[in-house]
Amino acid sequence: MHVAVFSTKSYDRRFLGAANAAYGHKLSFFDARLSAETSQLATGAGAVCAFVNDEVDRDVLADLASRGIRLVALRSAGVNNVDLEAAEREGIAVARVPAYSPYAVAEHTMALILTLNRKTHRAYNRVREGNFALEGLLGFDLNGKTAGVVGTGKIGEIVAKILTGFGCTVLAHDVRPNPACEAMGVRYVPMEELFPSCDLITLHCPLTPATHHLINAEAVRRMKPGVMLVNTSRGGVVDTRAVIKGLKDGTIGSLGLDVYEEETDLFFEDLSNRFISDDVFARLLTFPNVLMTGHQAFFTREALTNIAEATLANITAFEATGRAVHEVSVERGAGG
């Protein structure tokens, strides 16, 4: 099948190209993000392959349908950037990669937690400059602390397991409790109980209408003063302005983000020669107790291998049977 692959970087070409040796699809790689301005690049293809910040909205889907596209194969787990109802109306199937390496994201979450706590990013620079002072580097023992995991699916379950290994008491909240978490001693509680009880809160739920701004001003107000908040799920789960206020008044003791509500115009690009016009993001960068990465939690060799394999398997199955292996229905909703 001829596939127009959007938002590609050298690593996408490398991993998809290698996996495609066994599938034989015709892959046309485009640097451009999929949007109403770029969808014409898909002309002549039967499928489009898209990533997290591609805009697969109503207008783009209508345009893709008019060009004969019948499948959008996402290289991601979350589907929050796709208008699923519009896709159904246009007769375009949507496929995703439900699990490529939950370990990649869970382990990056731990990297944020450990770095924020022990400030190794600051210590690295100090030591290189001959500054061996410890002022400002004080951390805390994770052992014995209470951690809250919001969303205990594939990634949240692994995070809960690792935190349990560190000696934390793990509380969780999920609309569907996970028996594997209960078996390891995780206790499910309502959000009202989780917020004031936790020294550390980490978010692993999908972005849906129900989780949009789950962490808002009211949620921050209920949190334990000095809490560490970590988000590696989707930016929209957190109301950034409310969190900035929490950082300023000390309610939030430290913040780790791999995702940001308005990341579309920033992440995955080298903007180091430009200024950042997003004042909210720029404000986040001024806090010494904020650590941000640019949506890299998924970025391991294993994950990229699995993403490439599962994406091409989706396309092959769709071409052969009219159904992808992991097709997303409107009812299923975003991210799940």
Ligand code: NAD
């Ligand atoms: P999953 O579907 O296995 O688990 C998600 C869990 O969230 C489920 O148990 C679900 O019941 C729960 N949930 C749904 N609505 C909820 C709500 N309102 N409150 C609490 N819990 C709720 O998904 P996963 O593979 O664990 O991934 C979780 C999210 O992580 C994805 O949706 C995606 O947005 C994000 N993600 C980020 C990266 C990255 O690189 N930063 C990579 C992969 C996934």
